[in-house]
Amino acid sequence: MPTIRRSALVEHSAARMFDLVNDVQAYPRRFRWCSAAQILEQGEGRLVARLDLGLGSFSTWFQTENTLQRPHSIDMQLRDGPFKQLHGRWEFHALAEDACKVTLTLDFEPSSRLLGPALALGFQSLADRMVNDFIRVADEA
Structure with missing residues (x-):
């Protein structure tokens, strides 16, 4: 199973970066790689969302259940999409x-x-772009 890991040091608080990543509904307005984002369920410490993503000729979609531990981490587990398995973690x-x-x-x-x-x-390129774009948005605010 392929693993992609991208890291960056930023001049913003962990809480600020957590909040930007967790603001899923803002993705289509902020990021060219996200054509649609939908919150399907939301509760204390969890979120279920669907994202439609694309970068160049690469496009895909998936639905994840996210476990939120503000401001430390967001764990994403596949619920639906073109994958046998998908697990993601923002730290x-x-x-x-x-x-x-x-x-x-x-x-x-x-x-x-x-x-x-x-x-x-496609996922490798997208992961690079995602981390860089979240930093850009934090820097602009």
């Missing part, structure tokens, strides 16, 4: 009051062997 490690390390880890297995290599390449 926000405070380094100072106004600085943190942001890490995105994605473990996934495509449901189709034919699409597997393309999906892996």
Whole structure:
């Protein structure tokens, strides 16, 4: 199962970065790689969302159940989509009051062997773009 991990040191608090990543409904307005985002369920410490993502010729969608531990982490577990398995984790490690390390880890297995290599390449590019874009949005605010 491929694993993608991207990290960055940012001059923003862990809580600020957590809140930006958790604001799923704002993704289509903020990020070109997200064409649609829908909150399907929301409760204390959890969120179920569907994202439609694309970057260049790569596009996919998935639905995850997210476990929220503000401001430390967001764990994403696949509920539906073109994967046998998908698990993601955003981690926000405070380094100072106004600085943190942001890490995105994605473990996934495509449901189709034919699409597997393309999906892996697309997901790698998307993971790089996602981390960079969240930092850009935090810097602009």
